[in-house]
Amino acid sequence: MEKEFLTLIQKEFPVAKRPFAELAKRLGSDEDKVLDLYKRLKDEKIIRQTSAIFDTKSLGYRSSLVAFKTDDIEKAASIINLHPGVSHNYERDNPYNLWFTIAVAPDSKLGLEKTVEILAKEAGVEEYIILPTKKMFKISVQLDLKGERAKKEKREKRKREPMELEPIHYEMIKGLQKDIAPIKEPFADLVDHLQIDYKTLQNEIERMKRAGLMRRFASILYHRKAGFTANAMVVWRVPEERAEEIGETVAAYSAVSHCYLRPVYPNWPYPLFSMVHGKSKDEVERVVREMADEIGVDEYRYLYSTREFKKVRIKYFCEEFAEWEKSYNTI
Numbered sequence: 001m002e003k004e005f006l007t008l009i010q011k012e013f014p015v016a017k018r019p020f021a022e023l024a025k026r027l028g029s030d031e032d033k034v035l036d037l038y039k040r041l042k043d044e045k046i047i048r049q050t051s052a053i054f055d056t057k058s059l060g061y062r063s064s065l066v067a068f069k070t071d072d073i074e075k076a077a078s079i080i081n082l083h084p085g086v087s088h089n090y091e092r093d094n095p096y097n098l099w100f101t102i103a104v105a106p107d108s109k110l111g112l113e114k115t116v117e118i119l120a121k122e123a124g125v126e127e128y129i130i131l132p133t134k135k136m137f138k139i140s141v142q143l144d145l146k147g148e149r150a151k152k153e154k155r156e157k158r159k160r161e162p163m164e165l166e167p168i169h170y171e172m173i174k175g176l177q178k179d180i181a182p183i184k185e186p187f188a189d190l191v192d193h194l195q196i197d198y199k200t201l202q203n204e205i206e207r208m209k210r211a212g213l214m215r216r217f218a219s220i221l222y223h224r225k226a227g228f229t230a231n232a233m234v235v236w237r238v239p240e241e242r243a244e245e246i247g248e249t250v251a252a253y254s255a256v257s258h259c260y261l262r263p264v265y266p267n268w269p270y271p272l273f274s275m276v277h278g279k280s281k282d283e284v285e286r287v288v289r290e291m292a293d294e295i296g297v298d299e300y301r302y303l304y305s306t307r308e309f310k311k312v313r314i315k316y317f318c319e320e321f322a323e324w325e326k327s328y329n330t331i
Helices: 002-011 019-027 031-043 073-081 111-123 167-176 188-194 198-210 240-251 281-295 320-326
Strands: 047-054 062-069 086-092 098-104 127-131 135-139 214-221 230-236 256-261 272-278 300-311
Touching: 002 019, 002 031, 002 047, 002 214, 019 031, 031 047, 047 167, 062 111, 073 086, 073 098, 073 111, 073 300, 098 111, 098 300, 111 127, 135 240, 167 188, 167 198, 188 198, 198 214, 230 281, 240 256, 240 272, 240 281, 272 281, 281 300
Parallel strands: none
Antiparallel strands: 047 214, 062 098, 062 127, 086 098, 086 300, 135 256, 230 272, 230 300, 256 272
């Protein structure tokens, strides 16, 4: 039942009064057993977090992948990690050895580029590249624990429905981005705080999904503890006229969780980025070779992560963003 349970909650965790009872029905089990299983998997650090997964750009934030070239990686990482918009920060085996994702709030007075400039100065870094997303082909971290997914999968493209956020939605976002407590009614406090019923909560979540503001409410796993001990950021040097076609092909592979088109620079000629996951380094590289053969590209690089300095969900619409900016007395 464990693999089936983890497969279910990676895809969608039910936002309901008794979500573990709903999951138990699907699994042919009972609520207490499923809740005990969830608690154990949290304690064993297999489940990292269960919360809403929002679309940073759709919420009005500016974000980018950034790569620093640093001789003092511990110092640089500690400075970068203090920014509330940094969600991922890794050491990778490349001359650009520190890679992080950063977002700045819609009301940021510094903006993205100035924020990165400040971080580089504080960290003593003179060489860095800013790699914002030009086109997103895929973002979906769902590890195939059962080995039942096809090598390639069709991806649905949904038309977004416009939605204007109201004050209650901002409060909803603040509540839904928190990791849920392992209790029978984990959404009770949120419903009470918003003074709404569960049906209204569910309807508004569905509206946010249709608008592209929220991707899903689901669990994210610790990759290594879940058996996926290898993952690589694979960057591809692809011709501009074929970049989108190749991006769509790479994104179709189930082993790929993220696939983006980013800018190129004289010192960085790789516009296509893909995150590839596997249960071993050999498995990852076998998939990459298959992709390379299919797309007809033989110039690519593996950027394996060697250390994780930070991996969290961003807390949207929180005071920490403004507080960080004020601390630099440049506004």
